[in-house]
Amino acid sequence: MRHLGLPVGSLLLFLSLWQVVAAAGTWSETLVPPPAKVWDAFVEVSTTHDGVRGYNGTTLIEHLGISLRRIALGAGIGIGAGVLFGLVMGTVGWVRSLFEPWITFLRTLPPLAYFSLLVIWLGIDESPKVTLLAVAAFPPVAVSATTAVTAVPKHLVEAARALGASRRDVVRDVVVPSALPETLTGVRLAVGVAYSSLVAAELVNGLPGIGGMVKDAANYNNTPVVLVGIIAIGVSGLLIDGLLLRLERAAVPWRGRA
Known part of the structure; x- marks a missing residue:
């Protein structure tokens, strides 16, 4: 009851304060x-109201679904590349020395800093949006995977080699399981970064899309619709982070117990 009551209570308190301020x-x-x-x-953006379907002819759930598809594709590419790159950088020293400064440089750039360049290169269709989300999701996973691989206990690696394990066996049976908890944390961070980049990714030709809806509504000072979009992004982000947390607990049940 405490785990359920505290969030509900905080939500009711927030709504009360909001009503008082308004x-x-x-x-x-x-x-x-x-x-x-x-x-x-x-209600208006979720239904057909006075002959108008949703916002700009698309309902809220459809806007959100299109944006989630962009995030799944872009963040999926960035996460997959980040895991592979982090594994290589963590096991091969010269690769880490060569690419780590570039990844740090990329990680410090805000999405808007290079989105205009992506539009020039790739046009205004889906490509720059997906690429932006992939580039935003890549550095957190690459950094966390690299850190996790380099932190693998040396005695475990040496014990595996003493038992006759090949380099491939060591990576598969020792390095990957040991690095998995930290890597999954990086995945959660990457998805969060992708979500925070969503509105930036949909600045140009973002409709339909929840970020594009927020930007378009802001152009007309339609604050209620802006808040609806922000709440939709936040709630969906919480749900996805909860799913990732459950996946992490299922994949690494020993975390925090050993």
């Missing part, structure tokens, strides 16, 4: 709409 009239409803208006906007 009712106080310190800011106009354009800036701080009351929760009821945000709920009305949620």
Whole structure:
């Protein structure tokens, strides 16, 4: 009950404070709409209302689904490349020395810094959006996988070699299981970074898409729809992070117990 009651209580407290601030009239409803208006906007963009289907002809769940598909493809590519690259950098010293500064450089760049360049190179269709999400997701996984591989206990590697294991056997049976917990943490971080880059990825030709919906609504000062989009991104992000956390617990049940 405590695990359920605290989140519900904090949500009710937040909604109450939001209503109080909106009712106080310190800011106009354009800036701080009351929760009821945000709920009305949620209903409007989720259904067909007065002959208008959702927002810009697409319902909220469809906007969200298109964005999730972009994240799945882009983050999937970035995570897969990051895991492989981290494994190589963690096991081959000269590769790490060569590429680690470039990955650090890439990790410090905000998505908007190179999105315009991707648009110039790749156009305004799906390619720059997916590429941006892949580039955003790659560094956290590569760094975490590299750190995890280099932190594998040396005595385990030496014991495996003493028992006749080949280099491939050592990587498969010792390095990968030992590095898996830290790598999965990097995957969760990468998905979070991809989510935080979503609106940037959909700045150009982002409709349909939840980030594009947020940007388009902001252009017209449609704050309720902006808040609906932000809440949808946050809630879906929480659900996906919860699924990844369950996957982590299933894949590495020994974490925190040994």
